[in-house]
Amino acid sequence: MTAQQFAHRVSIAFIPPVVATFVISVLVRFWEHGGIFHQSIVWLTAVASAGGLQIVYVLYLKRMEVVSAYDVPEREDRNHPYLVSAGISLGGLVALQFLNASVFLWGLLWCFTVNTLILYVINRYWKISAHMMGLTGPLVFLWPLFGVWLALALPIVLLLGWARIATGSHTFAQVLAGAIVGVVLTLLQVWLLLDVVLPLMRG
Numbered sequence: 001m002t003a004q005q006f007a008h009r010v011s012i013a014f015i016p017p018v019v020a021t022f023v024i025s026v027l028v029r030f031w032e033h034g035g036i037f038h039q040s041i042v043w044l045t046a047v048a049s050a051g052g053l054q055i056v057y058v059l060y061l062k063r064m065e066v067v068s069a070y071d072v073p074e075r076e077d078r079n080h081p082y083l084v085s086a087g088i089s090l091g092g093l094v095a096l097q098f099l100n101a102s103v104f105l106w107g108l109l110w111c112f113t114v115n116t117l118i119l120y121v122i123n124r125y126w127k128i129s130a131h132m133m134g135l136t137g138p139l140v141f142l143w144p145l146f147g148v149w150l151a152l153a154l155p156i157v158l159l160l161g162w163a164r165i166a167t168g169s170h171t172f173a174q175v176l177a178g179a180i181v182g183v184v185l186t187l188l189q190v191w192l193l194l195d196v197v198l199p200l201m202r203g
Helices: 003-013 016-031 036-063 075-098 103-123 130-166 172-202
Strands: none
Touching (some): 016 130, 036 075, 075 103, 103 130, 130 172
């Protein structure tokens, strides 16, 4: 196996929906209330809205030859999928609130919705790494559970960053920006959710 082939497999293994599924599974395990049936419905809703339906949509675009590859390498072709993805995440956010899911779960969908819209705006001018944003952003939600132990995920972040460069998908600047923006935007959204949105909902 060549280095580029390995990099391609790493890119596939850590696509944003896979990362989202892992983070959602952890959040449901530790923070979601109710019995196993309620937790399963919440998990399915969150996973479908955070990436499952987006994958189906991209598969459809590839089948219809609207995009050239499953990872949508051309920057201009990403704009519409980003908007659709944000809409799906918004629908999941509403559904999770209807299900009375934990704030950690619908808060994650809140971040996916807003951050994807911001990603759409950035992508109109520059091809920032969505892979890196999709990895570092959700990891922020694991901080309350793991604290400094979350630093153990750093090798994965570095590996994915290398993979995106090795496959020719992004430059170093695009990868670095994606990693930083993912963390910063998510922290800002969490602050906005906790200090502005929730107080308004309760007031």
